[in-house]
Amino acid sequence: MANMGDVAKDAGVSKSTVSNVFSGKRSISEAVRQRVLESANRLNYRPNYFARSMVTKETRIIGLVMDSRKVKFNQYNLSFINGVLRECSSQGYRLLIDTLPSSFRNKVTQMTSEPVDGEIILDPLTVDERVEERVKSGRLMTIIGKPPRKYEAALPYVNNDNVQAAETATSYLLELGHRNILMINAVKKHTVSQDRKAGFMLSYSKRGLSPDEELIVYRDDAVSSAEFGYRTVMKWMEKFPDITAVIADTDQIALGVYRAAMELGLSIPDDLSVIAFNNDTVYPGEFHPPLTSVELNGEILGQEAAKLLIEQLVAKNKLVKQVTIQSRLVLRASCGPIKQGFPV
Amino acid sequence: MANMGDVAKDAGVSKSTVSNVFSGKRSISEAVRQRVLESANRLNYRPNYFARSMVTKETRIIGLVMDSRKVKFNQYNLSFINGVLRECSSQGYRLLIDTLPSSFRNKVTQMTSEPVDGEIILDPLTVDERVEERVKSGRLMTIIGKPPRKYEAALPYVNNDNVQAAETATSYLLELGHRNILMINAVKKHTVSQDRKAGFMLSYSKRGLSPDEELIVYRDDAVSSAEFGYRTVMKWMEKFPDITAVIADTDQIALGVYRAAMELGLSIPDDLSVIAFNNDTVYPGEFHPPLTSVELNGEILGQEAAKLLIEQLVAKNKLVKQVTIQSRLVLRASCGPIKQGFPV
DNA sequence: GGGATTTACAAAACCAGTTTAATATGGAAT
DNA sequence: ATTCCATATTAAACTGGTTTTGTAAATCCC
Numbered sequence: 001m002a003n004m005g006d007v008a009k010d011a012g013v014s015k016s017t018v019s020n021v022f023s024g025k026r027s028i029s030e031a032v033r034q035r036v037l038e039s040a041n042r043l044n045y046r047p048n049y050f051a052r053s054m055v056t057k058e059t060r061i062i063g064l065v066m067d068s069r070k071v072k073f074n075q076y077n078l079s080f081i082n083g084v085l086r087e088c089s090s091q092g093y094r095l096l097i098d099t100l101p102s103s104f105r106n107k108v109t110q111m112t113s114e115p116v117d118g119e120i121i122l123d124p125l126t127v128d129e130r131v132e133e134r135v136k137s138g139r140l141m142t143i144i145g146k147p148p149r150k151y152e153a154a155l156p157y158v159n160n161d162n163v164q165a166a167e168t169a170t171s172y173l174l175e176l177g178h179r180n181i182l183m184i185n186a187v188k189k190h191t192v193s194q195d196r197k198a199g200f201m202l203s204y205s206k207r208g209l210s211p212d213e214e215l216i217v218y219r220d221d222a223v224s225s226a227e228f229g230y231r232t233v234m235k236w237m238e239k240f241p242d243i244t245a246v247i248a249d250t251d252q253i254a255l256g257v258y259r260a261a262m263e264l265g266l267s268i269p270d271d272l273s274v275i276a277f278n279n280d281t282v283y284p285g286e287f288h289p290p291l292t293s294v295e296l297n298g299e300i301l302g303q304e305a306a307k308l309l310i311e312q313l314v315a316k317n318k319l320v321k322q323v324t325i326q327s328r329l330v331l332r333a334s335c336g337p338i339k340q341g342f343p344v
Numbered sequence: 345m346a347n348m349g350d351v352a353k354d355a356g357v358s359k360s361t362v363s364n365v366f367s368g369k370r371s372i373s374e375a376v377r378q379r380v381l382e383s384a385n386r387l388n389y390r391p392n393y394f395a396r397s398m399v400t401k402e403t404r405i406i407g408l409v410m411d412s413r414k415v416k417f418n419q420y421n422l423s424f425i426n427g428v429l430r431e432c433s434s435q436g437y438r439l440l441i442d443t444l445p446s447s448f449r450n451k452v453t454q455m456t457s458e459p460v461d462g463e464i465i466l467d468p469l470t471v472d473e474r475v476e477e478r479v480k481s482g483r484l485m486t487i488i489g490k491p492p493r494k495y496e497a498a499l500p501y502v503n504n505d506n507v508q509a510a511e512t513a514t515s516y517l518l519e520l521g522h523r524n525i526l527m528i529n530a531v532k533k534h535t536v537s538q539d540r541k542a543g544f545m546l547s548y549s550k551r552g553l554s555p556d557e558e559l560i561v562y563r564d565d566a567v568s569s570a571e572f573g574y575r576t577v578m579k580w581m582e583k584f585p586d587i588t589a590v591i592a593d594t595d596q597i598a599l600g601v602y603r604a605a606m607e608l609g610l611s612i613p614d615d616l617s618v619i620a621f622n623n624d625t626v627y628p629g630e631f632h633p634p635l636t637s638v639e640l641n642g643e644i645l646g647q648e649a650a651k652l653l654i655e656q657l658v659a660k661n662k663l664v665k666q667v668t669i670q671s672r673l674v675l676r677a678s679c680g681p682i683k684q685g686f687p688v
Numbered sequence: 689g690g691g692a693t694t695t696a697c698a699a700a701a702c703c704a705g706t707t708t709a710a711t712a713t714g715g716a717a718t
Numbered sequence: 719a720t721t722c723c724a725t726a727t728t729a730a731a732c733t734g735g736t737t738t739t740g741t742a743a744a745t746c747c748c
Contacts, residue, residue, distance in 0.1 A: 003734055014698045019736060024453045049459040050398040051735035055703045071433045072426050082416045085443055089415045092448050095441040099433040109368045115393040137388060347704055358728045363706060395705035399733045
């Protein structure tokens with residue numbers, strides 16, 4: 001592979017001239033420019049990515065960091081990624097998926113700086129060592145979701161207003177007369193579950209009510225979403241037969257809820273109302289009856305996160321900015337007023 | 345940020361000693377090793393990724409190249425990615441998503457070598473400039489799917505046996521007595537559509553039959569999958585009311601087919617049999633009746649592709665290897681024998 | 689028309705690592 | 719005691735770019 005020196009020699013100019021042709025930083029006469037480009041083309045030369053990055057200290061690569069224990073994107077992550085990707089592509093950044101297990105990364109021989117200008121963190125936890133580590137070494141990042149509380153004021157992030165979202169969903173059901181609402185929440189260690197719980201509680205307390213906290217269930221990430229939704233409803237309905245509504249963490253959970261309802265002979269929405277938080281549904285028309293849901297706009301979140309990060313990268317005077325995307329409740333046909341008359 | 349020289353000075357050793365501590369290439373006495381590591385830790389030092397890569401000529405990054413016109417992964421791609429990711433993670437490679445539009449990449453000031461050791465190409469086209477370009481500059485790659493014909497013998501790839509898969513699906517329907525089968529094929533310019541067509545035709549011709557070629561429809565990638573499936577069935581059933589079976593490119597297409605069937609008052613499988621090619625279904629239980637499908641194992645394909653690429657990267661004596669993953673027809677409840685008696 | 693500024697290019701220093709060649713030390717083998 | 723060899727360490731060269739500094743020629747300004 002030809003290098004800059006080879007091209008310089010071939011074109012009969014100095015290395016710095018070739019450099020300036022390719023970086024465009026200093027002016028070069030058109031005649032020389034053409035001669036250099038011609039030589040470069042003949043020698044099939046392109047500037048070495050690393051040599052350049054090493055001295056400019058800029059990689060034009062953004063890292064995407066996910067929970068290091070799982071190495072698998074789900075539907076939920078996919079929407080973020082697509083948003084991030086769109087922004088990266090339009091601003092000329094590449095996206096590096098960071099999945100190396102920390103066991104690997106901590107081996108002395110593997111220990112290196114990360115080849116990125118900044119990173120986007122997915123699925124923040126209430127105590128998150130990925131964040132700790134990056135704060136400590138002063139690396140730039142943006143979080144999708146709410147950061148661990150101790151960094152909430154210090155880090156840029158994009159998030160839905162999850163308290164609000166949960167409150168809206170809960171209030172809708174309360175207004176329909178439901179009182180025993182099963183809340184299938186996100187995984188407990190994820191920050192989002194705290195906000196959802198808060199919104200849920202808030203909605204009750206604003207009406208002078210208080211929910212049975214046993215009806216707040218946290219997802220177990222070892223079980224598949226649909227399966228967890230199914231099992232939870234089957235189990236809880238047995239213990240609390242007066243449940244008349246379910247709020248599900250995702251539409252995939254809701255899928256399991258639907259299946260359980262069918263199996264229990266419960267009609268949706270007559271016997272059971274269902275709402276789900278969701279990103280961009282894959283199969284929007286696949287629920288019968290269509291699923292009432294809180295639209296979370298994952299793709300927008302991803303795009304805004306990338307935008308925010310890149311803004312930080314190019315800014316000289318850093319400032320911590322946080323973006324909130326409002327979600328909205330989309331009414332379809334899976335919720336109805338509570339049945340009057342005798343309980344089942 | 346501290347560099348190797350700083351650490352060397354702090355630990356009272358030479359730069360090359362520090363280098364060897366971190367690379368593990370030459371032996372260092374335990375006492376010195378500890379001293380260096382301590383200094384490094386105190387100075388919060390880690391070796392610079394680029395400086396190292398520049399001289400070792402190894403990045404331990406794999407590129408994932410998708411169709412540059414679309415900057416969006418679909419469900420179908422997600423399964424590949426997860427497979428690739430799994431392999432990368434276990435072998436210590438990072439994954440770089442390459443989405444920069446060629447308009448960007450071809451600007452002189454943006455022209456650089458790619459910071460990867462090798463690449464995985466998604467959705468190969470019958471004429472594919474991404475492949476051309478990489479072959480010309482001698483870059484290592486592995487393709488998921490069948491390469492353009494002219495490179496079929498020259499490039500490593502992993503693929504399903506798509507001729508076989510299509511033949512199996514078609515034969516199953518022909519054996520059930522169906523003769524007018526609507527084939528909703530992949531996008532025409534994708535190589536996979538050619539193989540699917542071949543298998544479809546082959547199945548007919550083996551029985552001395554020949555299909556109405558008007559019943560082979562190619563997907564339009566401008567329309568969403570489910571929507572395309574829906575529209576196509578609505579349109580074709582009007583023109584060819586004697587269609588009794590549909591083979592769909594993906595399960596998402598099948599979703600649209602189901603919807604169309606419902607709208608037309610056709611019962612599945614009594615009036616219409618449906619088969620889909622699919623990767624890892626997100627909602628396996630979501631079809632009523634459950635969808636008979638050709639399981640394509642996207643995740644395995646992705647993993648094998650990464651394995652194949654990494655194998656190439658570390659091998660001294662290059663050889664072109666191609667991997668075929670057999671798919672299998674999973675019978676569920678969406679196909680049945682053709683109805684006897686009067687046509688509708 | 690003479691000084692100031694701009695333009696076009698080159699030489700050398702620099703970025704942060706690795707690799708090579710050279711040297712010192714200690715132990716085993718002859 | 720001398721040779722041989724393995725181990726441990728270093729100085730210097732090298733990777734392939736960019737940036738700084740320097741300088742000659744061209745253009746600008748009054």
